[in-house]
Amino acid sequence: MYEKITPPTTGAKITFKNGEPVVPDNPIIPFIRGDGTGIDIWPATQKVLDAAVAKAYKGQRQISWFKVYAGDEACDLYGTYQYLPQDTLTAIEEYGVAIKGPLTTPVGGGIRSLNVALRQIFDLYACVRPCRYYAGTPSPHKNPEKLDVIVYRENTEDIYLGIEWRQGSEIGDRLIKILNEELIPATPEHGKKQIPLDAGIGIKPISKTGSQRLVRRAIKHALQLPKHKQQVTLVHKGNIMKYTEGAFRDWGYELATTEFRQETVTERESWILSNKEKNPNISLEENARQIDPGFDALTDEKKAQIVKEVETVLNSIWATHGDGKWKDKILVNDRIADSIFQQIQTRPDEYSILATMNLNGDYLSDAAAAIVGGLGMGPGANIGDNSAIFEATHGTAPKHAGLDKINPGSVILSGVMMLEYLGWQEAADLIKKGLGDAIANSQVTYDLARLLEPPVEPLKCSEFADAIIQHFD
Numbered sequence: 001m002y003e004k005i006t007p008p009t010t011g012a013k014i015t016f017k018n019g020e021p022v023v024p025d026n027p028i029i030p031f032i033r034g035d036g037t038g039i040d041i042w043p044a045t046q047k048v049l050d051a052a053v054a055k056a057y058k059g060q061r062q063i064s065w066f067k068v069y070a071g072d073e074a075c076d077l078y079g080t081y082q083y084l085p086q087d088t089l090t091a092i093e094e095y096g097v098a099i100k101g102p103l104t105t106p107v108g109g110g111i112r113s114l115n116v117a118l119r120q121i122f123d124l125y126a127c128v129r130p131c132r133y134y135a136g137t138p139s140p141h142k143n144p145e146k147l148d149v150i151v152y153r154e155n156t157e158d159i160y161l162g163i164e165w166r167q168g169s170e171i172g173d174r175l176i177k178i179l180n181e182e183l184i185p186a187t188p189e190h191g192k193k194q195i196p197l198d199a200g201i202g203i204k205p206i207s208k209t210g211s212q213r214l215v216r217r218a219i220k221h222a223l224q225l226p227k228h229k230q231q232v233t234l235v236h237k238g239n240i241m242k243y244t245e246g247a248f249r250d251w252g253y254e255l256a257t258t259e260f261r262q263e264t265v266t267e268r269e270s271w272i273l274s275n276k277e278k279n280p281n282i283s284l285e286e287n288a289r290q291i292d293p294g295f296d297a298l299t300d301e302k303k304a305q306i307v308k309e310v311e312t313v314l315n316s317i318w319a320t321h322g323d324g325k326w327k328d329k330i331l332v333n334d335r336i337a338d339s340i341f342q343q344i345q346t347r348p349d350e351y352s353i354l355a356t357m358n359l360n361g362d363y364l365s366d367a368a369a370a371i372v373g374g375l376g377m378g379p380g381a382n383i384g385d386n387s388a389i390f391e392a393t394h395g396t397a398p399k400h401a402g403l404d405k406i407n408p409g410s411v412i413l414s415g416v417m418m419l420e421y422l423g424w425q426e427a428a429d430l431i432k433k434g435l436g437d438a439i440a441n442s443q444v445t446y447d448l449a450r451l452l453e454p455p456v457e458p459l460k461c462s463e464f465a466d467a468i469i470q471h472f473d
């Protein structure tokens with residue numbers, strides 16, 4: 001079955017039932033070491049995960065690690081250009097849950113991202129990246145502890161589908177010609193627009209199915225959070241990209257107000273309901289005026305639409321959501337993507353789950369990680385209905401590779417997410433305690449050491465792992 005690798009002789013497979021993992025006490029878990037600093041980070045991570053599981057379960061549970069190959073290591077073993085061998089795909093498919101270090105993607109030409117390919121091959125449609133603050137972590141922000149968000153990023157489509165054509169390529173030029181001569185003129189709203197003849201072209205597909213399954217998972221996650229964090233914000237640039245990003249927002253609201261009608265309230269609905277609670281005799285028109293500040297300047301047709309919206313909301317959900325009942329529901333709102341980048345800095349405590357499309361979520365997860373201490377503190381998970389791969393937000397950080405210097409925190413915390421996904425909360429909690437206490441004692445790697453005031457002598461990558469383990473007690 002495998003060409004060059006052999007699964008561990010002990011351990012059992014994780015299986016999936018209704019999208020949830022069924023976990024034996026000794027699961028076999030494939031891991032990819034990763035390129036660049038993967039060589040430093042992975043051994044540190046494995047040591048911490050094994051120590052936590054051993055301490056929490058005293059031999060009753062353990063992970064049987066299965067080394068599989070991708071990136072540079074795979075080419076060394078399997079031959080030139082064998083970046084993602086079939087063995088690796090077979091192993092992940094068979095064992096269901098895997099963890100990986102970062103893999104290199106060249107800019108411009110060369111191979112397309114192996115990281116993205118893995119998400120697409122296994123249909124890992126939700127990229128979940130929590131950003132929370134560990135006390136004592138230096139941050140460029142005054143109150144980093146106020147940020148506690150989870151970026152829920154659609155992980156399989158958008159421009160990451162990678163359908164694009166190079167400038168000057170035969171098909172690219174043909175496509176531009178068809179667009180300029182046939183499709184754009186046939187679409188009146190595009191007027192006389194034309195694509196420059198020397199343009200590269202990329203396609204940005206955003207589907208209803210892809211958007212709604214992501215938002216569904218985000219809402220289900222919100223239901224598990226403490227009351228004050230039960231909120232999902234749909235992040236989009238729908239003012240500019242109406243039929244892709246705008247549609248993502250609309251499909252998100254549609255899902256929330258149909259599949260989760262009893263559990264959710266939209267921000268606009270909450271304004272309408274609260275206007276009536278403050279003034280039970282408020283007219284539909286006055287309510288509409290209060291939810292839309294520019295109401296009086298609108299056309300009669302638009303005004304009538306908003307009045308109708310108010311009426312529909314009151315008729316359909318006053319009984320279930322009115323009289324303050326909406327305050328116990330999950331709040332679903334939306335924010336335009338550029339504004340959310342400043343909102344997480346200026347009003348971080350107003351946000352919880354940020355549901356995004358692929359590109360926006362890629363940007364936003366690095367930015368949010370920076371607030372709570374940088375890319376060394378940014379874990380992540382790629383989750384589908386039949387498999388999951390855990391990996392950090394950051395990349396290979398090649399200039400630090402092999403120096404035993406880089407912060408392994410993000411991959412270790414990705415391991416914590418994996419343990420929680422397996423239901424091994426006790427082991428996950430030990431690591432969170434160990435990591436938190438190490439940071440609180442200023443036992444940190446270079447990235448955090450240089451920001452501390454006064455600066456401290458940094459620990460090596462491997463020493464940080466040891467410090468975490470020492471702080472289990």
Ligand SMILES: NC(=O)C1=CN([C@@H]2O[C@H](COP(=O)(O)OP(=O)(O)OC[C@H]3O[C@@H](n4cnc5c(N)ncnc54)[C@H](OP(=O)(O)O)[C@@H]3O)[C@@H](O)[C@H]2O)C=CC1
Pocket residue numbers: 101102103104105106115374375376377391392393394395396397398399406407408409410447
């Ligand atoms: N999922 C994946 O596998 C990903 C892969 N990549 C790939 O990684 C490669 C390198 O990408 P690049 O743009 O340099 O981005 P990286 O995220 O690899 O690194 C950028 C900078 O972020 C800081 N950083 C990253 N990781 C850590 C860490 N663990 N601890 C502390 N600081 C960290 C370092 O800053 P400083 O030097 O200032 O300390 C580093 O130089 C590219 O090929 C890219 O495509 C990128 C993202 C995700």
Ligand SMILES: O=C(O)CCC(=O)C(=O)O
Pocket residue numbers: 103104105113114115116362393395
């Ligand atoms: O795959 C890559 O090289 C980059 C991907 C990335 O930045 C991410 O998923 O956050």
Ligand SMILES: [Mg+2]
Pocket residue numbers: 362363366393
């Ligand atoms: Mg990224």
